[in-house]
Amino acid sequence: MRPLKKRSCTWRWGVLKKFGKELGVFVLLVVLCTVVDVLNHRFLGIQNLQNMGRLVGMYGIFGIGAAMVIITSGIDLTVGSMLALLGILLSIAMMEKHWPSPLAALAILVGGGALGAIHGFLITKVKLQPFIVTLCGLLLYRGLSQFVAKDETKGFGDSTALGWLYTASSGDILGVPVPFLILIVVAIVFGVVLHYSVFGRYLYAVGRNEEAARYSGIDTKKVIAGAYVIAGFLTALAAILIAVDTGSISPSSHGNSYELYGIAAAVLGGCSLKGGEGSIIGVLLGTALLQVLQNLVTLLGIPSSLNFAVLGAVILIGVTIDQLVHQRSGSKR
Template identity: 55%
Template sequence: MHKKDLWLAVLILVVGAIVYMRNPLFISPINLGNTANLIGLFGLFAIGQAFVIMTGGIDLSVGSMIALLGVLFVELVGRLGVPWPLAIMIAVMAGTLMGLAHGLLITKLKMQPFVVTLCGLLIYRGVARGYTGEATAGFPFGASFPGLEWVTIGRTLGVPHSFIAMLVLGVVAWFVLHRSVYGRHLYAVGKNEEAARFSGVRTDLVITSAYIICAVLTSIAAIYFAMFTRSVQPSSHGNFYELYAIAAAVLGGFSLRGGEGSIVGVILGAVLIQQLQNLVNLLGIPSSLNFAVMGGVILAGVLADQQFNRYRERQRAARAFEALNHQAAATS
């Protein structure tokens, strides 16, 4: 575990202790189960966002993608009667194509990630609203999908399956990012894309694959969200969810400049964000302040990252200066 991850884990424990002292319901089974479910839901696409941020990019279309894919999944299963395993495959394939489009526009046409994904945010939300005619897409009244419900909103030993899915995919993502050649290439591209290209790394492929991974994990999260809410209102479903993902990644030590971060960190970041949301609810703080809390969290995370990097640069410069002094003394 990195030092940043350790400090974040300590912060989570401290915040949890403070909330518990103010409201003992914090550790009630119902509250812990609901919080774990939300951590799983938001953690899924936060891990995907982390892969994109690792390249020095960003994906602002996550929330709109969740809305559009949610509408698609509900329509396939609820209205068209498509078997849910096939509907899941279609939704994930649609998400994969969105991620591929983002990656190709960024790498082949050299467009800025901010512009590409901002356009995606507007297009996907607009398509979802236009397709439904601003109406809510939902499952038929009284409809039941036993196998699908067990996979998405079921629990094992009290642990929500969304949380378990996040942990399983988090382990896979950890091995991909930290123990594979692809992961090393991803770090290299984030640190210095041009240097990575001259080193033989296929930078366009690495960047495009990062956007595809983000879109695939987002599409999985969209299915879980659709089953959790049982309906999708295209104008509001998934609004600002990209901010939660970015905040989780930043809190987890991912630098917005790229080339830094750990999967453990982004999961801990997702835990802290939902813990703060839980704090707002349990302490009776107006829910209208949720976004103010989120903005403060992102600001604090970026400031902490900048200060840490400056401190590290000063330490590196001091060590280099000391080494030069030793070398000069040895040769004199």
């Protein structure tokens, strides 16, 4: 009887260890939702949920990209500027060059992936630090956005005339916002990639110990560059949805500091900036948590100027608790 008990105990510990962070975020999310709803019943209203779902969808897509890069112990700071640049290019392609929308969208996706490939090349082959490469990208793409748009706000005219693109960004299916559905698909695809594919295994391996991965015959440069390509591609996907949904893209402010939402969601969801840790489900929960927090600021009548302060405080508390739990469970063993 005794060994059996011990075994089930270690099994539970194993699960808790594996999904501990995700579980913690999930509990926090549920508690927060309950509290907010008690204080303001509009929180769980259809309209509010749809709104949040749409935002979670868009933010989650580039959040997954951010997580892929963070798992390799890298970072991608270009997201916000890429959202602006790619959004403006989409507008120009469709409204000024009159490209058919599928072609324009495809070009944007390929362009996003290509930018990611350039980041990956500079990081792995030229051996620049990810922070520096993407910081330069952040400045460069923002400047290019302003230049290409001649500092004018770009849009899509009557956005309902965009057809499928409008549906994908602002539409609902059976009441569920389409971006949220797209996120589900993206999450399933990249969940499989990260957790069940050889590439995913390599990503974790490289993030945890690049040297040992190299000694195991893994082409670590290709793997790392691949993560940046994925991040670029997913950012482009989010860029299309956000651009069309907002309908107006101001080159100087569109997407400003969105890279930080991606990074924050990944970190809240269990990614370590040291690399080698994190899960897709964690990123989804992290993204949702961030949106709920923003929503809470509005719904609870907290001055919206405190928006960022609330985000910062909650993330800080979250990672602190996680660290303390980690230290305690570590010292026990």
